[in-house]
Amino acid sequence: MMKTHDGVSSRARGTWSGVMAAGLAVALSAAPALAQDKPVAGEVKEGALKGKTLTFVSYGGIYQDGQIAALQDFVQKSGVRLLSDGPTEIAKVQAQVESGNVTWDVVDTADFPPYVHCGTLFQKLDMSKLDVSHIPKGQVGECSVPAMNYGVIIMYNKDKYKDNPPKDWKDFFDTAKFPGVRAIDGSGDPVPGLIEQAFIVDGGDVSKMTPADIGKGIAKIKALGPDTIFWKTGAESQQLAESGEADMIMMWTGRAMTAAKNGANYAPVWKNWLVVMDQITIPVGAKDTDAAYALINAYLGKKAQEVLTEKTSYSPINTEAKPKVDDFTAAYLTNTPERVAQGYQYNMPFWVKNYAAAGEKWTELMAGN
């Protein structure tokens, strides 16, 4: 699974990387002696990691390729040998931490894990080693920084609903007014945003949500009926749209964009789209923590984030990033002021506290009991 990426860097670098490198050289020559400088996102000292090896772990596919491309400047400048491995499995992180043999240095995880396993599987981050000043508000955790932003939206079949399309989650859960097959994310972990929306539609008040209310939300999802499709992978959700198998599909924005690009006659519902992100973490017991920090700090840079978005269509987590993307990708980016205003952020602390209970109930839903 492992492949080294230091050899491909010259190919992956864009035309403007020369400009960037020149800029960095100026910045570095201006203050060559200040080794203890405050870190600046996207920058690393020339040759700082020569002879060192870092293993970056993520979910593979276009996404990880884009991340590796975003890190090429870092690889060039620091002299590090960058390996990439995956896909991310929290169980594998746990096995490495428990055996004391941690081979993963920087790990891209889903939304939850760094909050649920903060300090046990993932290190508490020393923010003096990172420049987090350009990360969108509220996204830096105790054990993680965001890897990118994306959203969960409802995609509906335009042929099916014609003049009367669904407008929000209320319509998604209203099978009487909006008949048709629903598809939801059944890829494994419970989806807190969906459960909260179901609970709200059911008349609940999220600010006063109790563990018992998790069951209420899940009951509402179950009430969608036996025809409901629980897709297992992003690719499957995309296939459901492209083949027209489901009429309303809960989808990740990246997959929704690709499905629309491939000709699926579906349109997005942006009201209360669920804000989600991947996280960047350092496992407990990682061999060279400082090198890992250097990688993350480079990853947070403006240019790295622009490359990431251009290669993957996920939204950048550096507010200064100005990626050049086509209209399709632009339509599904989640970091525009309009989208930010429409987004729905679920109550993370509540779900972290009740993670096990939510997992149990979610599993029962998935097993059709």
Added chain:
Amino acid sequence: MPAAPPAKGARKAPRFIAGPLWLTVPALVLLVAVVGYPLLIIVLRSFSEPAWGVQNYVWFFGTPVNLVVLQRTFEVSAWVTLACVISAYPYAYMMTVVGPAMRMLLILCVLVPFWVSGVVRTMAWVILLQDSGVINSLLKWAGLGTVRLIRTQLGVVIGMTQVLLPFMILPLYSVMRGIDLRLVQAARSLGARPSRAFLQVYLPLSLPGVYAGAIIVFILALGFYITPALLGGPRSVLLSTLMQNQVLSLLNWGRGGAMGVVLLVATFVLLALAAPLMRQRHKQGARR
């Protein structure tokens, strides 16, 4: 052999036995290292996490969804095994009676899917079975309406049967190839009708192949993961999916381990119950 002096034969015999036993060492080492040891860890963790005791087993048998899914896993596996026996038996028989060229073709038809990954074959079934898929398009075109195949237990059984079919055909074929067809002719010449000759002569002689294939298919089906995950809906989730959920998403190795141990023990019990039955019927068959 009887010509050799008895003393020499006695000296030679143990060495002759010891040789082949030594040859099993590489396989044994591999089995102990990559199956035995991890299995031991799984059993240990199922009793030791999060604390020592049987809490994971209490949880397993106290949670209705687990029992429903356990029962469903055995049911689906039984249906798949039955479907495999029914479709593989005539196929394997044909392989023994056709000419060499045709036999080559039939063997190829069995083996080619064997070389294609199970995921790819399952995806092919998704395309065939889905609501807008090939089968439903044909049914619609023929004016027969559509039928829900994907995300149903039936869809899972169809997909698993196809993926597991080679494991039934190959043992059946290897047994059937050794059956002397003149025995059937002899039965016919003594006045047996074709059905009687088959039921009383051929079928009993082929049963070892049926048992071998059925056991392999049944056990493989119990642990199937990809096909039920892709072709099934919530009502056809099998135990492997629940286990995966416990370990990978809830990081509950103890409960995941307990589920594995329960499935393993249940399988052993079932095999132990079936074994004497098979031996007896086999003997009866041989006597006739």
